[in-house]
Amino acid sequence: MRIDVVTIFPEYFSPLDLSLVGKARTTGLLDLRVHDLRDWATDRHRTVDDSPLGGGAGMVMRPDVWGQALDAILGSPTAPGTELIIPTPSGSPFTQRTAERLAAVPHLVVACGRYEGIDARVAEHYRAQGVAVTELSLGDYVLNGGEVAALVVVEAVARLLPGVVGNPESLVEESHGAAGLLEYPVYTRPPQWREHTVPPVLLSGHHGRIARWRRDQAFERTAALRPDLMRRLVPGDLDEHDRNLLAVLGWSVTDAGVVPGSETVAD
Ligand code: JF8
Numbered sequence: 001m002r003i004d005v006v007t008i009f010p011e012y013f014s015p016l017d018l019s020l021v022g023k024a025r026t027t028g029l030l031d032l033r034v035h036d037l038r039d040w041a042t043d044r045h046r047t048v049d050d051s052p053l054g055g056g057a058g059m060v061m062r063p064d065v066w067g068q069a070l071d072a073i074l075g076s077p078t079a080p081g082t083e084l085i086i087p088t089p090s091g092s093p094f095t096q097r098t099a100e101r102l103a104a105v106p107h108l109v110v111a112c113g114r115y116e117g118i119d120a121r122v123a124e125h126y127r128a129q130g131v132a133v134t135e136l137s138l139g140d141y142v143l144n145g146g147e148v149a150a151l152v153v154v155e156a157v158a159r160l161l162p163g164v165v166g167n168p169e170s171l172v173e174e175s176h177g178a179a180g181l182l183e184y185p186v187y188t189r190p191p192q193w194r195e196h197t198v199p200p201v202l203l204s205g206h207h208g209r210i211a212r213w214r215r216d217q218a219f220e221r222t223a224a225l226r227p228d229l230m231r232r233l234v235p236g237d238l239d240e241h242d243r244n245l246l247a248v249l250g251w252s253v254t255d256a257g258v259v260p261g262s263e264t265v266a267d
Contacts, residue, residue, distance in 0.1 A: 001029070001030055001031070001103070001105075001106060001107075001108070001157075001158075001161055002030075002031040002032075002033075002106065002107045002108070003030065003031070003032045003033070003107075003108045003109075003110065003154055003157075003158075004032075004033050004034075004035060004073050004107075004108070004109045004110070005032070005033070005034045005035065005109075005110045005112065005150050005154070006035045006037050006066075006069050006070070006073065006109070006110070006111050006112060007034065007035070007036070007037060007112040007145075007146075007147055007150070008036065008037050008038060008048060008112075008114055009112075009114075009145075009147055010034045010035070010036050012147040012151070013034045013147070013150075013151065015151065016032060016034075016151070016154060016155075020155075020158070020159060020164055020165065021154065021155055021158045021159075021164075023164075024158050024161065024163075024164045027163075029161055029162075029163050029164055030158050030161060030164070032154065032158075035069065035073065037065060037066070037069055039069070040065050040066075040068040040069040040072070041065050042065075047062070047065075048061055048062055048065050049061055049062060049114075049115050050062050052116060056116075057116075058115050058116040059115040059116060060115060060116050060117065060118070060119055061113055061114065061115060061117065061118040061119060062119060063118075063119035063121050063122050063125070066111065066118055066119070066122045067122065067125070070084070070109065070111065070122070070126065073109055074109055074126070074131060076129075077129070077130070078126075078129065078130070078131045079107065081105060081106040081107055082105075082106070082107040082108075082109065082131065082132070083102070083105045083107070083108055083109070083131075083132040083133075083134060084109050084111060084123075084126050084131050084132065084133045084134070085102070085108055085109065085110045085111070085134050085136060085150075085153060086110075086111045086113070086118065086122075086123055086133065086134070086135045086136070086146070087110070087111075087112065087113070087135075087136055087137070087138070087146035087149030087150060087153070088113065088117060088118075088135050088136070088137060088146070089137050089140075089142065089143075090135065090137065091134070091135035091136040091137040092134070092135065092136060092137065093136075093137055093139070094136045094137065094138055094149070094152065094153065094156075096156070098136065099153070099156040099157050099160060100160060102153070102157045103157045103160035103161060105132075108153075108157070110146070110150045110153060110154070111146070112145055112146035112147045112149075112150050113145060113146045114144070114145040114146075115145075123135060136149065136153065137149075138152055159171075179237065180229055180232055180233055180234075181215075181218040181219065181221075181222045181229065181233075182218055182221040182222045182225060182226060182229070183218065183221075184213075184214040184215070184217040184218045184221070185217060185221075187199075187202060191203060199213065201213045212241070215242070216245055219242065219245055219246065219249065220245075220249060223246070223249040223250065223251060227260065230251055230258055230260075231257065231258055231259070232258075233257075233258045235253050235257060235258065238253055238258075246258065246262070247262040248262070249262075250262050
């Protein structure tokens with residue numbers, strides 16, 4: 001897979017030389033290229049921004065500079081199988097489903113904005129040219145630019161490429177083992193550490209009981225921390241044991257799905 005990143009801070013992407021992503025690059029599984037947007041600026045100061053039309057605070061990234069950069073990197077016409085990713089706080093949420101979809105795209109180009117963002121005509125222009133353009137947000141908080149989001153997208157996508165994660169069973173467990181639930185707690189040796197012991201079932205050798213305990217832990221954590229994920233559980237995936245545990249945790253499985261409340265109060 002090929003990923004091009006365009007930024008005014010190429011050094012921001014040094015961590016991608018390390019660890020799993022670095023290895024994927026050196027082994028040729030990932031062709032990642034980081035470009036300095038200022039290489040496409042035309043003035044002596046390599047200016048990439050200008051003041052907002054209509055007034056207001058801050059600066060906006062110029063469409064002409066972005067246009068020169070993206071024409072060069074996307075190609076004209078842009079090859080099928082190319083997608084332009086623009087991180088922005090007003091984008092659609094970046095999720096594991098997004099990462100899975102992007103991992104199957106042969107060529108991603110990630111455009112990192114700064115200041116108040118990129119002139120809106122850039123996304124509009126490439127969409128009108130028939131390029132797949134996706135505006136993505138990491139979440140509802142404010143960052144200074146798209147670079148951190150680009151790092152997140154590259155890492156989340158690269159680890160899904162065949163051969164990047166050493167033990168592919170880790171990926172299988174992630175997608176099936178706890179579909180839509182938070183992970184269960186994990187432990188290693190020693191079984192006792194500073195007054196803290198490991199739950200005895202994990203030392204029992206009963207693989208069925210261990211799997212059941214882990215699933216229960218995943219439900220307990222999800223119910224405590226992520227009611228949004230509870231509501232998205234699929235009733236058909238929940239057995240009698242799950243439903244009893246969910247009732248204890250205050251959730252009912254109904255025709256309308258998984259909903260809060262398990263006590264029926266007499267009137
Ligand atoms: C930016 C360009 C973002 N979840 C998120 N919060 N803030 C951003 C973001 C992205 C791009 C720019 N400021 C200027 C903020 C994402 N993705």
